[in-house]
Amino acid sequence: MPSEALPSRRLTHVLHAGFADPDAGPSRRTDHAALVDGWLIGLWDGAGAPASGAALAAIGSLGRRDLGPVSDLDLVLLVDPGRIGPEEAARLASALWYPVWDSGTSLDHALRSPEECERVAREDLRAAVSLLDLRLVAGDAELVRDASSRVRAQWRREARRRIGELVDLAEDRAQRYGPLAHSAEPNLKSDRGGLRDVTVIRALAESWLADHDHPVVDGAARVLSDARDALQAVTGKPTTRLGRADQDAVAALTGHGTADDHLAHLADAARAVSWELHRSIRAARAATAPGGAATRGTGTDRRPALTRLEHGVIVQSEEVSADLRSADPLRDLAAVAHAAASGLPLADATLERLAAAPPRPFAPAQRDMFVDVLAGAHIIEAYEALDVKGAVARWIPGWAGIRNRPQRSAVHRFTVDRHQIETVREAHRFLGAVSRPDLLLVAALLHDLGKRADARDHAAEGAPLAEAAARHLGFDEDDVAVIGTLVREHLTLVSLATGRDLADPSTLQELLAAVDHDPGTLELLRALTEADAIAAGPAAWSTWRSSLVDHLTGLARDALAGTAALPRLLLAPQRSVQEAVISAVRRGGGAHVLYPASTSEEAITQICLGAPDGPGVFAAMARVLARQRIEVRSAVVMTIDEVAVNSWWVPGTQADLPHPTALRAALDRELERRDQAAARVLELAPAPPPRTADDTPVVTLLPGASKEATVIQVNARNRPSLLADVAAEISVHQLLVRSAHVMTLGQRAVDVLYLTDQRGRPLDAPAIGRIIGGLMDAAAT
Structure with a gap:
């Protein structure tokens, strides 16, 4: 086989062997390794290798015979210094390595004696692990056996001392990847x-x-x-x-x-x-461990210490198990609850038995014990142990449909099932703040049960699944109804708070309807909202979003208590900033810019821009920020007393941003030429073409969100010019922006626009069709 043909021959072999049979992989990889071995043996024979005293060995994936189609080759040339001199060893190495390189195959190589292999294994942990896979390819087999036995003996001799180093190596890689x-x-x-x-x-x-x-x-x-x-x-x-x-x-x-x-x-x-x-x-x-596990007894009667707990739970050798002689119906759940509370692992035999147990509905006492499991400080570790054996799916109907399901949203850090467990853990902080902590924990556990393949609305589709699971877990019908409501509406509060006009009465009414006008359900929804967002990842929650959610929750509390006839417009600090900007615009007649003092612990700065309202003002402000390369994380765009007063939250401190005077001058220039088509052209790099369906923009009409405006949501992959392009499209259609609410979630931007015609009326059907089409084009540009 000519050397230059090796990479293509390897790929051809793998594709020819095929993937249709799920059991074909090991034999395909073995045959692939044999193909490469044959090629290397040919190189060995052509290199004039001696009959003894030298050998070519493989390590890594080739050594294990699980080589990938184009994976690197890891080779070791072994020589006996007593029989092969340095010059001969160097000549042989060159005769082997250069044909491999010339073939286009990537190569990691080494030239060592068996004694040097032993020394390297002693000094370099990574090398020691790789040398454990040392395998003969060609040459003196006894030399390879000698090197391999030396490495293994060294590994076992030093293992007790080096176990911590090996664990650190694995943990360091886990942190990086x-x-x-x-x-x-x-x-x-x-x-x-x-x-x-x-x-x-x-x-x-x-x-x-x-x-x-x-x-x-x-x-x-x-x-x-x-x-x-x-x-x-x-x-x-x-x-x-x-x-x-x-x-x-x-x-x-x-x-x-x-x-x-x-x-x-x-x-x-x-x-x-x-x-x-x-x-x-x-x-x-x-x-x-020094001294090993705690023991009791002496001599031949010496055995690991055993602690018996209630419900037949046993702790022995720092593991939790159950006494099979106990007939207590809470036995197994109590063992899991103790593991979740203490952090001690469940014994393998207990895990196997839990996984094999037939699924049965929980009695009330078992339900309460299961809630104790969810409240355990080490619920994550307990879940991972149970999940690997498939035990959780036996307890919770519908769990198999979300187990290991990936999340395509950039906001999420975990698979669907693990995200729900993370939400349970985050809900622990609210257990003392709600009247029914048990319902909060169970709703957190079940809230994404509808995120299965082909789900269109996972919250709506998940509610009946959660209700069925709650019944199986032993909850009565009243509690099942509350859990179903929480699952159905678990996105409602944050969506309304961050994406709707809080001054519009329809926003508050929609929230009150979602919680069935019940204060207890409102508090549970508020807690679930934050736990869900924090569990998703850093991009899903911030001080800004928290303040909006708290504000809307406060409006709902007041309405349910009958203490507030009209909703407050905004939080007091924001209102004072807006009033200052409005006053400055009226005095000067032009634009005004204000950077309020930051009250956030995050590196986020609020920019408040104001100008006399009119067509194209929103677009002009968006273009100013885009030209200044200022990324917008969130925004609230409003018109108050004929003044456009828009608040933008951007990353960085005030020192990182242009001086307010410079920004105001740029805004004045933008407003003066807002009617010129050439002025709307942004000199920014175009967005990359969509790679997947996830990158395709979605423009949605939100009927019923407001009686005073047409509400449209734009959900698209974020880019520096997106907001400016959306705003320009609104100007081209000669529409007015009554208000807008902008937020960035990971790599997605979600903009909710309250639009009217030039007379301040909601749009008619033809106008809605035109603007939705235009916004689709603008978001995809």
């Missing part, structure tokens, strides 16, 4: 739960300090390796990052209906790897 199971673009090799962690698990087993469930780890490694093979076959590159652009093709090649189905399959494998790594590390640490 994150969890594979929850990544929208997972790195199949380096993310937590990826192929590198499989290598660490197997290295721990080689130390004889800890073993693992071999079928589980081997099965998960097969899933991850199949995905890597398909990715490299699709891209022709040695990449292990499964980017969005390649996910559909990789899913199809691996036999999955959609990219989301494939990501869920990968998440399942990654969670299994993460769990087995956790178990292995825990076992290795226990084996090396």
Whole structure:
């Protein structure tokens, strides 16, 4: 086989072997390794290698015979210094390495003696782990056996001392890469739960300090390796990052209906790897802990100390299990509750039994114990242990439909199921502030149960699923109704607060209807709203959003208590700033700019722009900010007493922004030429074309949101000119902006526009059709 043909031959072999059979991966990779071995043996024979005293060995994926289609080759030339001199060793190395490079194959290489392998394994942890995979390709087999036995003996001899270093290595990588199971673009090799962690698990087993469930780890490694093979076959590159652009093709090649189905399959494998790594590390640490576990008795009667708790719960060897002799119906749930409260792990046998138990509705006492599980400080750790065995789906009807489902929103950090558990944990901070903390925890657990494949409105579709799950968990019909309401409306409060005009009575009325005019439900919804947002990720919650949500919640409390006949316009600090800007505009007749003192702990600055209202003012203000390269995180655009007074929240401190005088001068110039078409052209880089359906803008009419204006929402991928382009489109259609509410969530911008015609009336149907089409074009530009 000519050397230059190797990369193409490798790809051809993998594609020819195919992916249709899910069990074909291991044999395909073995055959692939044999193909590369054959090529390397040919190089060895042509290099004039000696009959003994030298050998070519493989490590890494080639050493394990799980090589990817275009993965690098990791090779070691082993020599016996007593038989092979330095010059001969260098000549042989050159005869081997240069043909590999000339073929276009990436190569990591080393020239060592068996003694040097032992020394390197002692000094370099990463090298020690990789040398555990040392495998003969060609040459002196005894030399490879000698090097391999030295490395393994060194590894086992030093394992007790180096276990902490190995754990630190895995944890450092996890901090840098994150969890594979929850990544929208997972790195199949380096993310937590990826192929590198499989290598660490197997290295721990080689130390004889800890073993693992071999079928589980081997099965998960097969899933991850199949995905890597398909990715490299699709891209022709040695990449292990499964980017969005390649996910559909990789899913199809691996036999999955959609990219989301494939990501869920990968998440399942990654969670299994993460769990087995956790178990292995825990076992290795226990084996090396000074004195070992607490014991009782002496001599041959010496055994681990055992503590019995109520309901048949046992704590032994720092694990939680259940006494099978106990017939207490709360036994297993009580064991889980103790693990969630204490942080101690559940014993493997207990997990297996929980996963195998038939699903049965909870009695009231079991329901209450389950709520205790949710209230545990270590609920995340307990959930991951239970989830790996599939136990949670036996307790909660509908859970299987969201387990490991990926989230396409850039705001979210976790899969759907794990996000719900994170929401439960975030809800802990509100347990003392609501009248029914049990309903808050269960609503947090079930709020995204409708986020399954092909769901159109996950909140509406999830409500009946949550109600069925709540009944199964033992709640009565009144409580089931409240949980259903919370799930159905869990997005309502934040959507109204950040995306609607708080001065419009329709906004408050919509919230009151959502909570059935019940103060208790309102407080539960307020707590769930914040817990859900914080659990999603940093981009979903901020001081600004919190203030708006609190303000609208306050309006609703007042209305329900009968203490407020009319809604307050805005928070007091904002009103005072607006009044100052309005007064300055009236005095000077032109634009005015004010940077209020920041009250936020975040690096966010408010800019208040004011000018006499009229067509194109909103667009002029948006263009000024775009030209100044000022990113808008949130905005409230209003007209008060014929003055456009718009508040914009932007990242950075006042020192990072142009001086208010410079910004006012720029706004004056923009207002003077707002009728000129050339002035509306922004010299900004165009937006990249949409890569996926997620990048396509969505423009939606919100009927009934206001009686005084037509309300339209623009949801699009954010870019510097988006708001200015949207505002320019409104000006071209000669519409007025009664108010606007702008926010940025991750890479998405959500702008809610209250539009009227030139006479201040809501738009008629033809005008609505024209502006929606125009906004679609503007958002997609």
